[in-house]
């Protein structure tokens with residue numbers, strides 16, 4: 001297939017519209033960082049372009065950008081700092097309790113930088129999805145963009161998948177790919193991958209939401 005020059009990204013599956021949810025799909029976002037993906041969801045919900053109700057943001061770092069966004073947008077948030085918990089089990093129990101209390105249908109890990117245990121995942125299985133900045137199963141782990149660049153990949157991208165106990169695995173929902181240009185720098189590549197993430201995440205939520213409601 002010869003790609004047209006203006007076609008910057010390849011997205012698969014090609015989904016053209018978001019599913020409708022009535023009542024709105026109740027979601028929780030788990031994030032640790034800047035929260036640009038979280039913001040995309042906030043904006044779509046505010047403009048009534050996507051039938052989601054962001055019930056809560058859960059964050060493990062009180063200084064993270066996503067917390068600032070939640071505050072500004074008046075979205076409830078819960079800060080769960082592992083250092084103030086007795087142990088990992090206690091940390092996860094607090095999060096699970098919050099999710100149950102908030103009556104969540106689907107959990108979105110959008111830049112959540114903590115590995116969750118099998119116990120946690122099994123308690124919410126098939127109701128939790130993660131966005132990862134590589135074309136899984138390539139480049140799992142913490143530095144996928146750098147790893148793709150340093151390994152001389154010619155194509156990379158991002159993936160949204162269901163979360164299973166094995167890190168960055170689980171059934172894929174959607175992927176977006178782009179070419180790595182010669183002399184590409186990490187910042188430019190990161191920005192481009194973020195741009196694709198913002199495009200595909202709502203569609204992944206729409207698909208997974210449809211599955212949990214079935």
Ligand code: GRF
Nearest residue numbers: 033034035036037111131133
């Ligand atoms: C994204 O690249 C996501 O794939 C990764 O962490 C980043 C989070 O970005 N897991 P943001 O916090 O949504 O801006």
